[in-house]
Amino acid sequence: MTGPGPRPEPPVIDVRALTKVYGEGEYAVRALRGVDLVVARGEYVAVVGQSGSGKSTLLNVLGCLDTPTSGRFRLEGMNVADLSDRQQSVLRNRQIGFVFQSFNLIPRTTALANVELPLIYAGVGRRVRRARARAALTLVGLEDRQSHRPNELSGGQQQRVAVARALVASPALLLADEPTGNLDSESTAELLDLFDGLHAAGRTIVLITHDSQVAARADRVVTVTDGRLTDPSRPVMAGEPRA
Template identity: 80%
Template sequence: MTGRDAERSGAGPINGVEHVLDVRKLSKVYGAGETAVHALRDVDLTVRRGEYVAVIGQSGSGKSTLLNMLGCLDAPTSGRYLLEGLDVAYLDERQQAVLRNRQIGFVFQAFNLIPRTTALANVELPLVYAGVGRRVRRDRAMAALALVGLQGREDHRPNQLSGGQQQRVAVARALVTGPALLLADEPTGNLDSRSTADALALFDRLHASGRTIVLITHDDEVAARAERVVVVSDGRLSETARR
């Protein structure tokens, strides 16, 4: 089914309210019978355009499973997940890969940069996969690096950058396609206190500019920077704060 067909299936914004994310009764079960593990249980979550939401939970709480669902990296056992009003269940693997590349910007704890490649080439990578021409992708990558404050570092390889700078490259790469959603998985987990403060200040600026951010963390202080905090415990979600 195409994206247009999925939109016709009733996967549009609910009650005229525009949501970037709309998760309904999402569940994930691994295994079967007595050994079944219920990683997510009837999760409901909506995120409006421009919101900054932190999802917090301890190891084993289900937050990593939720991240995989939101990033279209795994399929739920039941329930629905709408991204930009589109029900991803109607997309085949190729269409989901295109959706991930164009609509979701990923920022990981481990940065996931290619070691022997420059900062510029790392940021260009999603545009290479999208088939964007060389000159255009270079211009967009340069702009993304400037946005995160890395002018003059375009030709540096990851081992020539600090941890905080590497994370900024990762954020630039996540932003270069102009995604609907910035999905950050423990983005400060490998940073020292100063780099953590810099990274969180960058997320604050991105939020102020209208970016939609969902940040996964186990750290209360990191979560407190978001305007909404959602707690995952035993596979269930509960909202605890709205700033």
């Protein structure tokens, strides 16, 4: 008689009935209204929505940059609400790689040093972090730009440095916020090709965008409208209100 098989791997993101309210009473703003979202390991999901739809609030919650008013958020099987501020900070640094629209690179620092930053915060020794930073830059095709500062790089190259920095700690989740917003069409195509390659290699990616053409590169597209999320891949059950 065989014993039970291995436990199924938890999803990277498991959000249930999530709400976020800013303010109180008549001044309350309901930014998220009962959002459900599950992202399995290795999925590439695009979250689309217009300005003010709630997608930025959802991004902040998924990135452990903000706390929900109610509902549940599990990251890698951990209930984020059970963690202290310090534990959430460690979780952000080790499990989430961020890519922002504005690159957020330190201007007077080389590409290599920018990529090393998450490992410095994690206490990784100089030799190991330098090797890992070089490997991350090679992964994004910038092995010959390690000593260049941001002002010596094109916008597309700066964003690839930002992607290398996001990947250097081998996070469970790559969270990209409008990553093509400051790029021309050629650099946008190159960045999306890079994301395709990362996804093919098994990376879990959640990309926030207002651009339907960018979103179309993902496996799955979910839409945020007035704080509610529509996920065409999830059937609406009988008696369940539609988003």
